[in-house]
Amino acid sequence: MHAWPASEVPALPGKGRDLRIHDTATGGPLTLDPGPVARIYVCGITPYDATHMGHAATYNAFDLVQRVWLDTKRQVHYVQNVTDVDAPLLERANRDGQDWTELAERETSLFREDMTALRMLPPQHYIGAVEAIPGIVPLVERLRDAGAAYELDGDIYFSVESDPHFGGVSHLDAEAMRLLSAERGGDPERPGKKNPLDPMLWMAAREGEPRWDGRSLGPGRPGWHIECVAIALDHLGMGFDVQGGGSDLAFPHHEMGASHAHALTGEHPYAKAYVHAGMVALHGEKMSKSKGNLVFVSALRRQGVDPAAIRLTLLAHHYRSDWEWTDAVLDEAVERLARWRAAVSRPDGPPADSLVEEVRAALADDLDAPAALRAVDRWAALQERGGGTDEGAPGVVSRTVDALLGVAL
Structure with a gap:
């Protein structure tokens, strides 16, 4: 499966700072110190509907991680999956009378278009569940x-008790895990399981559903969880730098994935930071597909909203909030984009060297994009007042906003 085209990332003078980020597993800040190649896995979409703002906010956060690392002169090895076969996809296809493969291909294609428009840096490996089987x-x-x-009745379940580190990602108690498992694709009430939390690794063929050769497992x-583990271990190996996704993936998806990997390799940790x-x-x-209360990136684009304004809307909120x-939040972003573009369109302006370092410092501090935006706002305000005669400043600001925030002015 192919990803989407990469936009060029301008090189900035000097060198960026190492990223200090909140780690769910420890509950506190962690300064990441990758080697020359930083490794990140971000869980992808289940393509049964278009890209909504919740998706966009998540991928924007991990796009910033990449940009901070690139600014430190590291290479980035980024892997993302597509869950192109799963119960929600099959249910939607059946509801709408569509072929599930066509639905998945169409929505994945639209996702690529949205990511391209938002200038999200693509993964080096973009892998579908089907091709990973x-x-x-x-x-x-x-x-x-x-x-x-x-x-259990032909299905294969993972035993969470086989991993002594189980629970070390989300730190939830058993009852909270059980409730979330039921809400998020698990089956804790199924009779015969050794532990209600045990997740399914291989589902035996059901009537009317797609199936593949499982060798000794049967068709x-x-x-869900083993899909990402197989892809991550294949392309990144154990102990990669960041496992990323929305907060609703901490349990069960990232908890279970980590336990799968620990049991497979005998090593810990699966990822250095969650x-x-x-x-x-x-x-x-x-925003939820099941509730239908969605704002779609593609719909906004069709309405003529500048993707840069959509991205600025996302950046105005701290990624963990x-x-x-x-x-109103979109209107604010549209106004900010207009101010910034007007400011960098002038032939000179206030010196911008300190701005580069302010933006770097803000993003290195747990991806504080709102602080980075305020720094650019201050420079633009000085520019509006005629605050300088540095001919290179507008270009420096434009390249900084492009390289570190992904916004083309």
Whole structure:
């Protein structure tokens, strides 16, 4: 599966700062010190609907991570999946009378278009669950053969008790885990499981559903969590730098994925940092496909909204915060974009060297994009008052905003 085209990232003078970021597993800040190649895995979409603002906010956060690392003169090895076969996708296809593969291909294509418009840097490896199945099957067999998985009526379940580190990502108690498991794709009430929290690794073939050769597992399809583990281990290996996604993935998805990897390799940790973006709400409730309260990137683009303004709307909120999408927050971003573009269009302006360092410092401090925006606002305000005669300043500001914030002025 191919990703989307990369926009050029301007090189800035000097060198950026190492990223200090909030780690869900430890509950506090962690300064990341990758080697020459920083490794990041971000969980991708289940393509049964278009890209909404919750998706965009999440991918914007991890785009900033990449940009901070690139500014430190590192290379970035970024991997993202597409869950192109799963129950929600099949249910939507059945509801609408569509072929599930066509639905997945169409929505994945639209996602690529949205990511391109928003100038999100693409992953080096963009892998669909379906294409990963040949690598998933042997991992499930290994877990079963090692006693970390068991069969129940033809389905294969992972035993969470096989990982002594289970619970170390989300730090939730058993009851909270059980409730979230039921809400987020698990089946804690199924009789016969060794532990209600045990997640499915391989689902035996169901009537009318797609199936693949599972070798000794029998025909079927993979569970959700093992999909990402197979892709991450194949392309990044254990101990990669950042596992990223929305805050709703901390449990069960990232918790279970980490346990799968620990049981498979005997190593810990799966990822050095678990980083989670907040949720975006509309009309007082988290944007959700099941509720239908969504604002789509593609719909805004069709309405003529500049993608740079959409991106500035996302950047105006700290990535870990939960916030609400309104017409007012978009209007503020449109006005900010106009001010910035007017400011950099002049032939000279106030010196901007300190601005570069302010933006770097803000982003290195747990991706504080709102602080970075305020720094650019201050420079633009000085420019409006005729605050300087540095001929190179507007170009420096434009390149800084492009390189570090992903906004083309």
